[in-house]
Amino acid sequence: MGTLLSVNTGRPRPSDHADIGVTAIDKRPAAGPVAVTAxxxxxxxxxxxxxxxxxxxxxxxxGGDDQAVYAYSREExxxxxxxxxRELPDGVFGENLTTRGLATTDALIGERWQIGEQVVLEVCATRIPCRTFAGWLxxxxxxxxxxxRALPGxxxxxxxxxxIRAGDPITVLSRPDHGVTSGVVFRALTLEPELLPRLLDVEALAAHQRDHALHRVR
Incomplete structure (x- = not known):
């Protein structure tokens, strides 16, 4: 079991580093409960x-259903x-959920988390860094x-x-046995393409990342 340290949200702000001129990567902890929906x-x-x-x-x-919520651990x-x-406050990596005591990079694709009493989320994709992220930091x-470093959350x-709200417990409800974590997906899609075949049969993996892996394997 882990703990939700903060729930972070962001509004559009001008950015010279974003292709469209604005970004919401600057996430800040919310003061109260936050509604979560697909x-x-x-x-x-x-x-x-x-x-x-x-x-x-x-x-x-x-954004969209397969990138609905981004989680990163306080430990990372x-x-x-x-x-x-330098100090890195909760939300600075653009994460919606800052966790403690719970693996994010090592979370298995298809693993399900219950947060608080209601919300259930499923790990489904990894983060690929972009120039907006680089410019922000x-x-x-x-x-x-x-x-x-391959610590993508x-x-x-x-x-x-x-x-959900800060302080909610996070419980891992289920974990598949395929061994493919968010970190494995990240390494496959970046610097270790020899791992790409491992992604093809992971049904819970976001379609855009599985399709990209299939294209590169072919």
Whole structure:
């Protein structure tokens, strides 16, 4: 069991590093409960996020049911803080959920979490860093550095909607036995393409990442 340290949401802000000129990567902890629902397919005209009060700006590559909620652990943020020599507050990586005591990078694709009394989420995809992320952190060669460390956290889809808040317990309800974690998917799609065949039979993997893996294998 883990703990939800914070629920983080963001609004669009101007950015010189985003292709469309705005980004909502600057997530801040919400003060009270936050409603969680499936946002629908990517680019359907909604906010793109599974969290009320949160926005997704570039709907070409972000948001939708298979990227409804992004989770990152406090333990991994602390590793980065030590390496970068700077404070990294909850939400700074653009994560919606900052967790403690729960693996995010090592979460299995298809693993289900219950948060609080109502919400159930399913791990379904990994994060691929972009230049907006690099510009936000203001670090040279950040995309390469992030890829080499391979600590991507995890994207989740909404199985059961409801409300969550900071302090809620997170319980892992089920875990598949295929051994493919968000970290494995990340490594396969970035610097270790020899892992790509392992992704093809993982049914819970987001279609856009499974299709990308299939294309590269072929």
């Amino acid at each position: 946002p629908g397919p990517r680019g359907n005209g909604g906010s793109g996020s599974g969290l009320a009060g949160d926005e997704v700006c570039d709907h070409r590559f972000h 943020l602390d590793l980065w803080a030590e390496e970068l020599g 203001d670090r040279a060669a950040w995309v390469k550095r992030f890829a080499q 995890a994207y989740l889809r909404v199985i059961t909607p409801g409300e």
